[in-house]
Amino acid sequence: MGTGRLYTAVALGGFRRYATYRTATAAGVFTNTVFGLILAYIMTALWDEKPHLGGYDQAQALSYVWLSQALLMVVATMGGGFEDELLERIRTGDIAIDLYRPADLQLWWLAQDAGRALFHLLGRGVVPLAFGALCFELALPTDPLTWLAFLVAVALGVLVSFSIRYLVALSAFWLLDGAGTAQMSMIAGVFCSGMLLPLNVFPGVLGEVVRALPWSSLIQAPVDVLLGTADPLGTYAFQAAWAVGLLALGRLLQSAATRRVVVQGG
Amino acid sequence: MDSSTDGPVDGPADGRSRTAVDPWARQRTYTRLSDGLRAYRMIAAMWIRSTMAYRASFAMTTFGNFAATGLDFVAILLMYSQIDRLGGYSLPEVAFLYGVSATAFGLTDLALGSMDRLGRRVRDGTLDTLLVRPVPVLAQVAADRFALRRLGRITQGLLVFGYAVTALDITWTPLKLLLVPLMVLSGAAIFSAVFVAGAAFQFVAQDASEVQNSFTYGGSTLLQYPPTVFAKDLVRGVTFVLPLAFVNWLPALYVLGRPYPLDLPAWVAFAPPLVAAGCCVLAGAAWRAGLRSYRSTGS
Numbered sequence: 001m002g003t004g005r006l007y008t009a010v011a012l013g014g015f016r017r018y019a020t021y022r023t024a025t026a027a028g029v030f031t032n033t034v035f036g037l038i039l040a041y042i043m044t045a046l047w048d049e050k051p052h053l054g055g056y057d058q059a060q061a062l063s064y065v066w067l068s069q070a071l072l073m074v075v076a077t078m079g080g081g082f083e084d085e086l087l088e089r090i091r092t093g094d095i096a097i098d099l100y101r102p103a104d105l106q107l108w109w110l111a112q113d114a115g116r117a118l119f120h121l122l123g124r125g126v127v128p129l130a131f132g133a134l135c136f137e138l139a140l141p142t143d144p145l146t147w148l149a150f151l152v153a154v155a156l157g158v159l160v161s162f163s164i165r166y167l168v169a170l171s172a173f174w175l176l177d178g179a180g181t182a183q184m185s186m187i188a189g190v191f192c193s194g195m196l197l198p199l200n201v202f203p204g205v206l207g208e209v210v211r212a213l214p215w216s217s218l219i220q221a222p223v224d225v226l227l228g229t230a231d232p233l234g235t236y237a238f239q240a241a242w243a244v245g246l247l248a249l250g251r252l253l254q255s256a257a258t259r260r261v262v263v264q265g266g
Numbered sequence: 267m268d269s270s271t272d273g274p275v276d277g278p279a280d281g282r283s284r285t286a287v288d289p290w291a292r293q294r295t296y297t298r299l300s301d302g303l304r305a306y307r308m309i310a311a312m313w314i315r316s317t318m319a320y321r322a323s324f325a326m327t328t329f330g331n332f333a334a335t336g337l338d339f340v341a342i343l344l345m346y347s348q349i350d351r352l353g354g355y356s357l358p359e360v361a362f363l364y365g366v367s368a369t370a371f372g373l374t375d376l377a378l379g380s381m382d383r384l385g386r387r388v389r390d391g392t393l394d395t396l397l398v399r400p401v402p403v404l405a406q407v408a409a410d411r412f413a414l415r416r417l418g419r420i421t422q423g424l425l426v427f428g429y430a431v432t433a434l435d436i437t438w439t440p441l442k443l444l445l446v447p448l449m450v451l452s453g454a455a456i457f458s459a460v461f462v463a464g465a466a467f468q469f470v471a472q473d474a475s476e477v478q479n480s481f482t483y484g485g486s487t488l489l490q491y492p493p494t495v496f497a498k499d500l501v502r503g504v505t506f507v508l509p510l511a512f513v514n515w516l517p518a519l520y521v522l523g524r525p526y527p528l529d530l531p532a533w534v535a536f537a538p539p540l541v542a543a544g545c546c547v548l549a550g551a552a553w554r555a556g557l558r559s560y561r562s563t564g565s
Binding site for chain 2: 021023024026027028030031034035036037038041045046049050053107152153163177180181184187190197198201202203
């Protein structure tokens with residue numbers, strides 16, 4: 001089996017795995033819609049008070065809310081994708097089996113995560129966004145090229161998200177129990193991705209810092225590309241730089257970890 | 267285990283259905299309740315001992331819990347760094363609503379936070395283990411993985427509440443003072459009813475625990491903001507259909523001296539205990555119906 005075909009098969013497996021749970025997907029769509037509704041009213045009140053806050057008008061702010069609900073699971077803002085399983089495999093020692101496989105560890109999990117992200121884009125992204133567009137006045141573009149540019153930014157966001165979560169999982173090689181790292185990563189993800197509040201609303205230096213951190217690639221960056229408030233090429237360069245840097249760091253730690261791995265038991 | 271076959275006569279479902287005609291029914295209901303509470307205490311104590319084996323980990327996860335829930339309030343602070351009022355409410359007023367909602371929800375989360383695992387138990391069949399034990403199933407499910415780290419959420423809610431009370435200029439009357447503990451406890455009871463009803467729903471819909479999240483976590487998020495922010499129909503829904511408005515909105519607006527939404531009469535501020543009792547009765551009925559409809563996963 002060629003390398004390309006192997007990873008395509010792994011990605012398809014990731015897609016199918018999440019597609020199996022139809023009731024869970026429907027329940028998730030419901031939750032995203034309820035939260036979108038609550039946040040939409042809060043943002044409306046906020047923008048009523050201060051129009052053009054953060055450079056968005058009200059329709060753009062509402063679009064931000066529904067797009068962030070649509071992307072929440074795609075870019076795994078709160079974690080909970082492949083890394084839980086990888087953490088567990090490192091903790092139990094099953095990782096030794098993975099290291100014997102004739103496949104690259106990082107690429108293997110990346111392929112699986114790509115499949116997961118694609119499923120969540122279709123399964124949990126489309127419906128909440130459509131509901132939001134029906135019930136609220138959104139500022140969504142009609143130009144298919146803008147949507148294409150948005151999808152590229154989403155893909156890069158998934159890549160950055162993956163590279164962060166891969167580092168979280170690798171931390172288990174040193175800490176044995178990765179629960180603490182996963183929790184910290186979740187907190188940083190929710191706060192710094194723009195899930196709670198658009199990052200351009202964050203005041204002063206705090207705003208500049210969160211916008212420069214990798215998590216802004218997850219939600220703020222793709223949404224800004226779609227709303228036309230950010231230059232796509234500049235955004236891609238920012239996201240790609242973080243992705244390359246964090247993936248390289250992951251490789252480095254991975255080789256350091258596998259050299260010192262001690263498998264317990266007979 | 268299929269409850270339609272001749273199971274053990276003393277099984278939980280059979281015991282309950284007989285109480286209706288039994289002259290000792292009241293006595294037995296009381297015993298079941300105290301049995302349940304005793305079992306809950308013992309299982310919870312076991313989980314506390316188990317987490318206390320790793321004290322550093324406990325300290326870190328408690329802090330993590332505190333920080334994760336505190337982010338909601340940080341978001342509110344960030345909003346108020348840009349504005350003075352949201353929906354006509356000042357920051358201390360929103361902090362008051364937030365503090366009550368977060369504390370009430372924190373109490374429920376501490377007591378029943380594991381209820382959303384019920385769907386998984388139904389799916390993988392481990393619920394059967396709980397059915398054969400001579401202890402009420404609800405107590406076992408609720409106390410399962412009892413996590414003291416959830417005190418982090420309560421602490422955070424109380425801190426925000428403390429800030430609100432010091433920053434606000436409330437003219438305290440005995441009635442208002444009485445209303446504060448009353449609304450926190452009734453609020454916790456209303457949220458508990460939602461948790462239990464959600465768990466009952468999972469007997470039917472197995473892997474739909476996220477639906478429960480939208481009412482529990484979504485509900486507590488909604489209540490952290492003033493009712494003036496939301497559409498009338500949404501406010502009507504959480505007042506008359508799923509009475510979350512009684513957790514904090516109505517009693518808190520009385521304490522704050524603010525007009526109620528939907529032109530409700532003044533006395534509704536004192537209705538939370540009644541509403542909570544009604545919700546708990548309905549949730550209990552839903553739970554029993556759910557448990558009766560339970561069919562195991564098969565071979």
